[in-house]
Amino acid sequence: MERRTDWTAGVPVLLVTSCGRCGNHWYLPRAHCPVCGSDEFSDVPSSGGGLCVAVTRVHVTAREEDGPVSLALVELDEGPVVMGRVHDDGLAPGDRAAVEFRPDGHDGVLVPSFAQEGPS
Amino acid sequence: MTASLTGVGVTGFGRQPGPDSVEWQITAATLALADAGVDPDAVDTVITGYSTVASHLMPADLFAERFGIRPAVAFGMSAGGATGLAMLAQAARLVSTGAARHVLVVAGEDRASGQTREASTRVLAQVGHAAYEVPLGGTVPAYYALLASRYLWTYGLGPEALASLPVQMRAHAARKLGAQFQKPITVEDVLTSRPVAEPLRLLDCCPVSDGGAAFVVSAAPTGERSLEIAGTGQAHRHQHLSAMEPGSSGASLAAPRALAEADLSWEAVDVFGIYDSFSITVAMLLEELALTPPGRAGAYARAGAFEVDGRYPMNTHGGLLSYGHCGVGGGMAHLAEVASQLRHERGVSQVGGCEVGYVHADGGVLSAHVGVVLRRGL
Numbered sequence: 122m123e124r125r126t127d128w129t130a131g132v133p134v135l136l137v138t139s140c141g142r143c144g145n146h147w148y149l150p151r152a153h154c155p156v157c158g159s160d161e162f163s164d165v166p167s168s169g170g171g172l173c174v175a176v177t178r179v180h181v182t183a184r185e186e187d188g189p190v191s192l193a194l195v196e197l198d199e200g201p202v203v204m205g206r207v208h209d210d211g212l213a214p215g216d217r218a219a220v221e222f223r224p225d226g227h228d229g230v231l232v233p234s235f236a237q238e239g240p241s
Numbered sequence: 242m243t244a245s246l247t248g249v250g251v252t253g254f255g256r257q258p259g260p261d262s263v264e265w266q267i268t269a270a271t272l273a274l275a276d277a278g279v280d281p282d283a284v285d286t287v288i289t290g291y292s293t294v295a296s297h298l299m300p301a302d303l304f305a306e307r308f309g310i311r312p313a314v315a316f317g318m319s320a321g322g323a324t325g326l327a328m329l330a331q332a333a334r335l336v337s338t339g340a341a342r343h344v345l346v347v348a349g350e351d352r353a354s355g356q357t358r359e360a361s362t363r364v365l366a367q368v369g370h371a372a373y374e375v376p377l378g379g380t381v382p383a384y385y386a387l388l389a390s391r392y393l394w395t396y397g398l399g400p401e402a403l404a405s406l407p408v409q410m411r412a413h414a415a416r417k418l419g420a421q422f423q424k425p426i427t428v429e430d431v432l433t434s435r436p437v438a439e440p441l442r443l444l445d446c447c448p449v450s451d452g453g454a455a456f457v458v459s460a461a462p463t464g465e466r467s468l469e470i471a472g473t474g475q476a477h478r479h480q481h482l483s484a485m486e487p488g489s490s491g492a493s494l495a496a497p498r499a500l501a502e503a504d505l506s507w508e509a510v511d512v513f514g515i516y517d518s519f520s521i522t523v524a525m526l527l528e529e530l531a532l533t534p535p536g537r538a539g540a541y542a543r544a545g546a547f548e549v550d551g552r553y554p555m556n557t558h559g560g561l562l563s564y565g566h567c568g569v570g571g572g573m574a575h576l577a578e579v580a581s582q583l584r585h586e587r588g589v590s591q592v593g594g595c596e597v598g599y600v601h602a603d604g605g606v607l608s609a610h611v612g613v614v615l616r617r618g619l
Binding site: 149179182194203 | 362363370372374375377378383387389390391435436437438441478479483
């Protein structure tokens with residue numbers, strides 16, 4: 122399978138996969154639609170906005186030197202739930218959230234990071 | 242299905258430096274075979290759970306050689322925290338089809354003493370997606386903390402809603418020899434313990450332990466204490482949190498499969514063993530199994546529903562939260578405890594007149610599910 126050109130490859134975008142047969146949407150790479158088994162699907166860039174459904178402040182991290190980090194689950198407007206960092210102490214479940222891409226991952230890699238959606 | 246659980250063996254859990262993973266497996270296997278009244282050389286099949294400390298390509302061969310047996314069939318299995326029950330389910334299939342007579346299922350690990358906390362956290366975090374989750378800096382407690390945050394928000398609850406579950410597990414452990422933590426705790430203690438991954442605090446999380454557990458699964462009973470493995474059921478719907486379908490992790494599929502095979506319904510079940518790696522784990526499992534209404538597992542705990550004399554006597558050994566968690570063996574201790582209950586050998590913690598037990602384990606992030614129905618022999 123081809124590596125997707127999204128944030129995991131350094132391209133600041135969240136890709137959502139859309140099944141051509143049943144319309145199911147998902148986030149992590151898969152060879153088949155888990156609902157209908159189809160292998161006909163396409164990647165669509167997400168708007169990066171959605172509903173924050175969970176936030177955690179992680180105090181005990183895998184690498185002591187990292188210090189505490191915050192993570193969130195955001196249900197994208199396109200459907201799937203994605204995990205990201207948080208760069209807004211005020212972000213809480215129930216808030217509208219918007220993504221940015223920041224070099225905050227292990228060894229400075231680009232990762233999705235969420236904050237409350239600003240007034241548009 | 243015709244499969245008998247003829248023997249169980251569980252060591253004490255805790256920080257107990259000295260033995261390595263295979264030595265814990267040997268101790269547990271010795272206990273289980275003695276319990277079954279089965280000679281080591283009568284074992285024709287060995288299934289061994291993985292150890293994170295002593296990762297090995299051939300854990301069953303490694304164990305069998307050191308234990309001093311030469312089985313016809315031996316293999317390792319890994320399904321995270323569900324491994325122990327998945328091995329038991331596989332053993333039951335092997336004996337019920339005539340492919341094996343006595344299967345020794347064994348796991349053990351010096352998970353607390355054999356590695357640093359950092360190493361343990363890092364290894365376990367690999368249940369996260371290597372490209373999409375691990376680089377964010379998450380840990381297993383962080384993944385479950387996200388589930389807890391969503392749960393509390395969904396039902397409009399505060400963190401105290403989950404705190405009664407670890408308090409109940411500790412009360413059970415106080416009455417169980419071999420438990421890692423026995424000093425009673427309060428809701429206040431849970432809420433003021435140090436934050437690990439908010440909203441989860443230290444006492445919402447199971448400890449890391451050294452210890453082992455083993456089962457003997459046989460084609461026929463070896464005595465009156467043998468139990469019937471009446472049904473097993475599994476479900477594997479995702480690996481990663483980012484692929485989990487909210488409200489349908491797989492628990493609600495595995496349990497009905499096990500109950501259907503046993504031709505029983507929840508009303509018949511007298512005693513429970515439900516995986517409790519975190520307070521949120523056991524809450525979500527109880528609710529997805531439809532034993533308690535959504536958002537109410539903690540309230541049920543507060544009301545004593547999981548006490549020995551409650552509506553759903555559960556984890557009467559103290560669970561992972563207080564008996565301890567040595568990896569694969571941790572999820573096997575629930576089944577060993579339910580077996581002791583069904584044999585009516587639990588003394589002060591005996592659930593009166595119990596005949597049928599249900600045990601459920603999950604691995605990963607509510608990823609792999611195995612349910613087992615045990616029935617007291619006639």
